[in-house]
Amino acid sequence: MNDTPLIAGTAHPDPLRQLGLDELRRRTSMKWRTYPADVLPLWVAEMDVPLAEPVARAVVDAVARGDTGYPVGTAYAEALAGFASERWGWDGLAVERTSVVPDVMLGVVEMLRLVTDPGDAVVVNSPVYPPFYMFVRSMDRRVVEAPLGPEGRLDLGAIEDAFARSTAGGRRAALLLCNPQNPTGTVHTAEELTAVAALADRHGVRVVADEIHAPLTAPSARFVPYLSVPGGEHGLSLMSASKGWNLAGLKAALAVAGPAAAADLARMPEEVTHGPSHVGVLAHTAALRDGGDWLDALLAGLAENRRLLDRLLAESLPAIRHRPAEATYLAWLDCRELGPDHEPAAFFLDRARVALNAGTDFGTGGAGHVRLNLATSPTVLTEAVQRMAAAVAGLRDGSA
Missing domain, CATH: 3.40.640.10 (Type I PLP-dependent aspartate aminotransferase-like (Major domain))
Incomplete structure (x- = not known):
């Protein structure tokens, strides 16, 4: 997946489109080792991107020097x-x-x-x-x-x-x-x-x-x-x-x-x-x-993902309200219309196999919310929302 086209207005390909799930699941960090392999992890603040080339070069050169x-x-x-x-x-x-x-x-x-x-x-x-x-x-x-x-x-x-x-x-x-x-x-x-x-x-x-x-x-x-x-x-x-x-x-x-x-x-x-x-x-x-050019490509990719998430929620999960963020790669989702009987993060983990952060961890104002990390590929983001929508549909028709 490394032959991705240049993202519009930047000199670099979108970092969010360069790694597939098979590559990402070889990572050993918290994001990819906390939950079983059938869970899509859209929670902790790690991005699904390769290192920017100047950063990778600095690290490799330091190791080569024993620095x-x-x-x-x-x-x-x-x-x-x-x-x-x-x-x-x-x-x-x-x-x-x-x-x-x-x-x-x-x-x-x-x-x-x-x-x-x-x-x-x-x-x-x-x-x-x-x-x-x-x-x-x-x-x-x-x-x-x-x-x-x-x-x-x-x-x-x-x-x-x-x-x-x-x-x-x-x-x-x-x-x-x-x-x-x-x-x-x-x-x-x-x-x-x-x-x-x-x-x-x-x-x-x-x-x-x-x-x-x-x-x-x-x-x-x-x-x-x-x-x-x-x-x-x-x-x-x-x-x-x-x-x-x-x-x-x-x-x-x-x-x-x-x-x-x-x-x-x-x-x-x-x-x-x-x-x-x-x-x-x-x-x-x-x-x-x-790393400025790489960052510009990332910011453009995040903007596309915000628009994608907004569209997916409007089409498939209108009960979840979302105000696109002005910064970060995080989305704060208001799930209160799902009702008080389901803590949304636990519900989506159990029924959709999507890991999100529980809003209650963020203090007053967090109840009924989840935090979603959208620093991933559009493919993964789309699948996550589709899974969440299917889980909510099951809740509505009584099959969940």
């Missing part, structure tokens, strides 16, 4: 700064205000340790990435939800109320912002982020932004780095090439500080920087520097 020691230098940060300038028009990513960390979530933990104390509150905008809850609670902080509004956008009233409650009695607090939002794929606007920064300043709340999905913003939307908005200079951000180029197994990320948060980042323990993979740093650097 598998400890990471050093600022090449990763320099590559990210160049990418941010070219893609987002942001020239404010200063290399001297960055630090390499093992991955985004471990970086989040270290940033939260810098700006909160045990027992303090960390505000999240639910529904949101489940590890936000797990990691925050494991470091002895309290999760306070400020749920998204009905249209899946930041609810400034809910955020202000959560800030007021979290800082009562003079306690420190932080907002763990997901930008773009996982699972909804919402891209927060400059106006929304500026308003959040103003509220954070008013209440003395520090903002830590998980911006791992930023490279996966659709061409029709505009990603705005939190640190780029007025008031964002007090913030801390975690960025990575991991999601954009499918590098979860090559661990590396960058913590980035706004100008007024440089002293906070400087207090991060040195041992944290010993955790990233040197080969991971090389791979991420190559992706950001030389």
